[in-house]
Amino acid sequence: MNTEKLIHQEYKELISNDPEQNKEGALDLKANMKHSPLYFKDDYRAKTLQIPKVYSEATIRHFEQIVQTAYGIFQKVIREYLNCADYRRSFPFSKELEELICIPNLYDSLLPIARFDIFYHEDTGDFYFCEINTDGTSAMNEDRLLGELLIDNPAHQEMIRRYRMEQFEMFDSWVDTFLGLYGTYEKRREHPNVAIVDFLDRGTFREFQEFARHFQKAGVNCEICDIREFRYENGELISKRGHRIDAIYRRAVTSDIMKEAADIQPFLTAVKDSAVFLAGSFCTQIIHNKWLFYILHQERTHQFLTEEEIAFVRAHIPETKLFAKGSFELQEVLADKDSYILKPLDSYASSGVYAGVEYTEKEWEELAGRVYETDYICQRYCPQYQTENIDFAWGDGRWHPYINMAGLYVYNGKFAGVYSRQAEGSGIIASHRNERTVPTFVLKGKMTEENV
Numbered sequence: 001m002n003t004e005k006l007i008h009q010e011y012k013e014l015i016s017n018d019p020e021q022n023k024e025g026a027l028d029l030k031a032n033m034k035h036s037p038l039y040f041k042d043d044y045r046a047k048t049l050q051i052p053k054v055y056s057e058a059t060i061r062h063f064e065q066i067v068q069t070a071y072g073i074f075q076k077v078i079r080e081y082l083n084c085a086d087y088r089r090s091f092p093f094s095k096e097l098e099e100l101i102c103i104p105n106l107y108d109s110l111l112p113i114a115r116f117d118i119f120y121h122e123d124t125g126d127f128y129f130c131e132i133n134t135d136g137t138s139a140m141n142e143d144r145l146l147g148e149l150l151i152d153n154p155a156h157q158e159m160i161r162r163y164r165m166e167q168f169e170m171f172d173s174w175v176d177t178f179l180g181l182y183g184t185y186e187k188r189r190e191h192p193n194v195a196i197v198d199f200l201d202r203g204t205f206r207e208f209q210e211f212a213r214h215f216q217k218a219g220v221n222c223e224i225c226d227i228r229e230f231r232y233e234n235g236e237l238i239s240k241r242g243h244r245i246d247a248i249y250r251r252a253v254t255s256d257i258m259k260e261a262a263d264i265q266p267f268l269t270a271v272k273d274s275a276v277f278l279a280g281s282f283c284t285q286i287i288h289n290k291w292l293f294y295i296l297h298q299e300r301t302h303q304f305l306t307e308e309e310i311a312f313v314r315a316h317i318p319e320t321k322l323f324a325k326g327s328f329e330l331q332e333v334l335a336d337k338d339s340y341i342l343k344p345l346d347s348y349a350s351s352g353v354y355a356g357v358e359y360t361e362k363e364w365e366e367l368a369g370r371v372y373e374t375d376y377i378c379q380r381y382c383p384q385y386q387t388e389n390i391d392f393a394w395g396d397g398r399w400h401p402y403i404n405m406a407g408l409y410v411y412n413g414k415f416a417g418v419y420s421r422q423a424e425g426s427g428i429i430a431s432h433r434n435e436r437t438v439p440t441f442v443l444k445g446k447m448t449e450e451n452v
Contacts, residue, residue, distance in 0.1 A: 003059075004059065007054045007163070007443060008051060011050070011051040011052075011112075012051065012388065014155040015155045015390060022153070022155055025154045026050060028152040028392040030394075033145075037207075037210075038142065038145050038206075040206055045206075048149075048393070049436050051155070052146075052147070052440065053406075053440045055442055056443050057444070066116070067116065067408055067415040069308075069309065071111065073296070078284075079323070081283070082101075082102060090295055090298065091289070091295070092375075097254070098299060102269060103272060105281035107277060108183050108278075109181050110281075110282075111134065112411070113134070113174065113177075113407050113412070114132060114287065115133040116410060117407045118406055119383070119385060119404070120385060120404070128316055128318060130382070132287050135253045136253040141204070141206060141207040142207075144170070144416070147167045147439035153225060161424070168442070170409060171214040173411060175215050175218050176277055177228045177411040177414075179220065181412060182247050182279075192220065192246035192247045193246050194215055194220055194221065194222040194223075194247045195224070195247070195248050196224045197225050197250055197267070198227060198251040199226065199228070200226040203252075204251075208251065227267050230270070232270050235275055236275065247277040247279070248277065250278055250279060290343050291345055293329065297314075297317065319380040322340060323371065323377055323380075328378040337364040337368075340379065340381055341355045341379050341380075342378055343351065344376055345377060353430070354367055355381060355432045383402050386402060388402045404420070405421045406418050406419075421438075
């Protein structure tokens, strides 16, 4: 039995041996969550389970290898897109977006921040990519706060008496990465004013506040700005508060920016004029868009990948095609529904994603027919890794199998942490429906008298 299973089994035994105390702890955690940044605008920003995700250091080293290989491939794809017009024609981007993507970013990174969401099989070490998040990569604060709230979890309190466990630090490390990249920026200033930028009526504002605090702790002026409220005057981007903005940590996702381009012209003009440092620049959309998985399997891409990288793609990137005539035929997908999953080309938070295993034959026929030839992709459905968990606070307080997803945070090519999500059932993890977030820890060893 591997380390992850052994630790999981100890948690389960502790909870099963004293369910009432653990239920009471879960309800205390839920009550305390209501007084934390995880409760915002009269709603829980996250729901959690009793057993956190604990990885061995060996598994973390494997995650680092996955990130290193995947990041190298993604950098090559971005460079090829920027350098070769014929390759650009392989992507489904509008002329307006292509122009934004091709703006030189003037610093030493094509992909400053990302989260690689994978289905990781803890028994075998095998894995399959689900999607890549670049612009808008989020949830660092969820992991941090849920780890702190486990003070109310009796099973966890007993486990940290037995073992040394550590959470990932993902705020100071991002500030260091951001400022390091800014130091390579051709137009850098000695004391830059930084803005964290999004459509604030839909962004994770409390997380932005946490990042802003860490920028300020590093001695950097930082404010949180709505992307619609800038002015652009005399070659400078000006915030609503009247400050010149030199560097932007972009959290506004590209699809939202393109939809609302008319309302954010000062921001876009500053970007086009290379008047601000932008992390990440629009070239990250090449990796964020779900068409990437189709592109990775094409011979044109294999021309600039190594044999090892091609093998990595074939083993870990699910087969992906446009859900339209000439690619995946509708009847083929209807006839074997459990083998397929349908996704919009450009979406986030699992919006509009459908897995055949979750629907009846009749439901699947109606749903697949409705989205056929409407900018959807079709992918081979990847096998899911399941672990048992229990939900006293939002669920029925009984043990159920949960599918697992590991989101690997990547700061300028370096593995930075894990966002762990689970969902009851065998379909997809959807933030608006069945998602549960559990904090992630790295097992550092057993506790000894010296550690206590």
